[in-house]
Amino acid sequence: MKDLLPTATPARARAAVREIIRPHRAVAAAGFGLLIVATSVGLLVQPLLGYVVDLVAGRQPATLLTTPVALLVLVGVVQGLLTSWGLVLVARFGETALAELRERFVERALSLPLERVERAGSGDLTSRVTGDVARVAEAVRSALPALARSLLSIVLTLVAMAVLDWRFMVAALLAIPVQLHTGRWYVRNAVPLYAAQRVATGEQQQQLLDTLAGATTVRSLRAEADHLARVDGRSRAAVELTMRGVHLMLRFYSRLHIGEYIGLAAVLAAGVLLVGEGAVTVGTATAAALYFLNLFGPINTALALLDDAQAATASLARLIGVADVAATETPRPAHGDGVSVRGLGHAYEPGRPVLHGVDLEIEPGKRVALVGPSGAGKTTLAKIVAGVHEPTTGTVRAPAGIAMVTQEVHVFAGPLADDLRLASPQATDADLRAALATVEALEWAEALPDGLATVVGQGGHRLTGAQRQQLALARLVLTDPALAVLDEATAEAGSTGARTLERAVEQAIDGRTALIVAHRLTQAASADRVVVMDGGRVVEDGSHDDLRQAGGRYAGHWAAWTRHHAHDDQ
Amino acid sequence: MQSGRDVLSRAIRGQRSRLIAGSLLGAGHQAGEALVPVLVGLAIDQAVAGASWSRLLVWLAVLAVVYFGLSFSYRFGARAGERAATEAAHDLRSAIVARVLHPGGGADRDRLPGELTGIATEDARRVGMVLLAVLTGIAGFTGLAVASVVLLTTSVQLGLIVLVGTPALLWLGHLLSKPLERRSAVEQESAAHASGVAADLVSGLRVLKGLGAEQAAVERYRHTSRTSLAATLRAARAEALQNGVVIALTGAFIALLALAGGTLAANGTITLGQLVSAVGLALFLQGPLYMLAWVNTELAQGRASAARVAALLSAPPAVTGTGTELPAQVKGALRLRGVTHGGLRELDLDIVAGELVGVAATDPAAATALLHCLGRHGDPESGTIELDGVPLREVDPALLRQAVLVAEHDAVLFEGTVADNGGTPEALDAAGAADLSPETPVGERGGSLSGGQRQRVALARALDARRPVLVLHDPTSAVDAVTEARIAESVRRLRHGQTTVVVTTSPALLSAADRVLLLDGGRVADDASHADLLQRNADYRKAVLA
Incomplete structure (x- = not known):
């Protein structure tokens, strides 16, 4: 039985992340702040479109359209600028922290006692250096900004709907239980499945390397059929696990479709109710419906990134586990030349x-x-x-x-x-x-x-x-x-x-x-x-x-x- | 000679039924997605504007049917597509490995193991992805078509604005981001380099520890990591700018649409609901267009991968046969005439059936060339080699290897136990590996064993194969003297009466041979027993004695 290198507890991993982030707090705050402002500005699009609808519904002359149209252009430009700037700062924060983490990790990894590394099998440390570092980097590079922007969009869109009329927000929230439940169900199933998938892919890779690098020996020993069967078996196992992952993901999206439908129906019903009461204009109801249609993207993105985030968290725990191993090597007192x-x-x-x-x-x-x-x-x-x-x-x-x-x-x-x-x-x-x-x-x-x-x-x-x-x-x-x-x-x-x-x-x-x-x-x-x-x-x-x-x-x-x-x- | 196109079309034909089902369902999904904004527009126009509950129920029912349909088609269409892609990749992977392992060889001649593995995994996967891309392309075009029909029937002017504007928008975004993409690709490579350096340092951990060079390695990694960070930040800035430009362009386009649609609605050319639908469809259209852009990249990459796979699959074999059979009972007489190959010059050599012959080469290149020809990894540049009077050139290499086993010095062990690799306890004992438990795992490429242990297990495996002719190359270079002497004895006992050739300069092995051939200048320079050669030949003494 191999004695793997340690993995940090969730609490320890959080503490270590806080420690790494601390010196970069200001950059992080500025970056996320800019993204919040950018997203908020972007949310002005739907009310402006609603205003256009109201102008049309109110049989106003077409010349009045100039103001909302000019404002729409302005909103796009400002949102674009602020988003760029915010993303640059978020990247600087994330990437710098990441570089520090991987440097600290490599430093510790190289100072581990060799005996400890051998007890764990050399593959353990190598897979952490390559796979886990790459997964955390990937998360910092793409998942973190995407997740941040999606979550901001969701929260601020809901706020914007509440500004139109609080009942629109309540209607939109009817989809939340389905989505939350689906997200939790997905992560629960996806995490072990994807872990198994990574293992199977690694084994397939290993078998291919074993067989292909030893092709001469395989041919000499007439072991071709045996090795073909080995490769086929590993590849088949990886294929089936990949397909299980695909099935899971597709069932996930099916459930999200139900959530979408419930929310959309509720928002339209709220529109009928509120327009009937005279509480809002048709334009406002349109803006609410457009808001909700625009929520699909960010919600799907955020939920789909949940398992990336989970995988990155697991990888992070494996990196911090090694980085935390106390340097047990005590230098031996030197003694002459003999x-x-x-x-x-x-x-x-x-x-x-x-x-x-x-x-x-x-x-x-x-x-x-x-x-x-x-x-x-x-x-x-x-x-x-x-x-x-x-x-x-x-x-x-x-x-x-x-x-x-x-x-x-x-x-x-x-x-x-x-x-x-x-x-x-x-x-x-x-x-x-x-x-x-x-x-x-x-x-x-x-x-x-x-x-x-x-x-x-x-x-x-x-x-x-x-x-x-x-x-x-x-x-x-x-x-x-x-x-x-x-x-x-x-x-x-x-x-x-x-x-x-x-x-x-x-x-x-x-x-x-x-x-x-x-x-x-x-x-x-x-x-x-x-x-x-x-x-x-x-x-x-x-x-x-x-x-x-x-x-x-x-x-x-x-x-x-x-x-x-x-x-x-x- | 097959081309990349052949590989692709075979992959597509092999998964035809899944591909057809997936494409139909994918098209259904996109049609459904296109209808959602249309239905929302209609519901607002007819139900919300009039505050009518009964109309709302009608439209919600229609929406429910569409949602059910699109969800169902997405789920089962994507499933069929993914299955087609992974199955095609799997079939290709098996075909690639079968080609590399083919007894005729030739596919692994100019390719390193890492490259072969890359073709069997990444390239096979990319060819599989072409199937998914084809399916996605069909679905994307369907979405585009449905949206176009709806828009053009609503209003030709508005439809044209959306249909021309959306692709123009994407194209403009693409154009602006092109130089940025190129830059970011270069910089991402530098980021990947940092991870490569880390992995390399960790695999050399033993060497670093042995030298106490950990600190120097850490300093080097820190430097690489900082260079990589600077590159990554440059790439991130480029990407952020691209993001911002796309957002600004989209905003401008929606403004244009609002202006045109609003004007048309104000004139009464279109209804309120049609205006809402048009805005919704403009947002929806980005989906299929992004899909088509993705399809385009996947197809380009898939074609390049298919070409690499095709080149591998159609690599000419290094050796072939003409169907001549070996005798049913191979006696094991070897006869070489005028063989020139690598370090061999016009070599004539005879080995009698059942003999144990030592071959000592003054030049390692001559030894390697001899083994290369006997194992038929290649045929000699000129000259003939015969086994029991049958020219090797005419025998199917697979049949020949049933009769002749060439155990190379650098033969590898495969993942599994000692028993999986080395065979019976008797063989392990003969190879001086009785101290190793048969259940011991050997690890990746035998990495869990010491050099000497690996060599002895490989020798046991060669002995256990019990081929009529066995050729051993330096089988004991990492074994201690006492064990080596014991091994020489058991090889002699175990191979009694069967042709055995030991290519080595180890005196312990050579002294156990019936006779020893000295290869010098690419030909046989002397031929006698080990003891006699020691006595009479100074070159031999120089070659075998430390």
């Missing part, structure tokens, strides 16, 4: 320890190789020493500057030089070249289409596995750490590229304290000390020569390795 590990134990899940009572000393400037079968706990120990994981028990003392390079390499999208500068923002071009030269990568880097300015990473120039590893080592050189931790940094290159990488590693860690998880024993042989692990414990610890002569496990490993290397070893 490493000292005492009684270290670690369990990713309670009750399933992967390390037991590990002790490890590395003197400053010395190089230690970790050796052992897969699953022995080498990577876990390396991560703890590097400070990436917090141990469950025991103590670790290590120098201040640590850099870790693993076999999982990521190339950051953008120019190659920018990728390197993440390790050292102040580095000059000469520094970058020097670092690349240290790991024997300068030659190919300069041969790229635009040299160091070549865009690499997703969507850019594709680097080979070995090149990506060299890039990772060049970042390490730029970081210039006192302690370098390398986890099988030569594994992905295949056997021929591995030798180039081994040289690159040698040069990158020259003069540093180093802990190396090695599966190629040449790396162990050139280390100052070899530590053999098995089952989460250190089983042997000594120099290459001592261990080889001791006849223990390392000697066994070495024998397996040298059986095929006999000629070279002599």
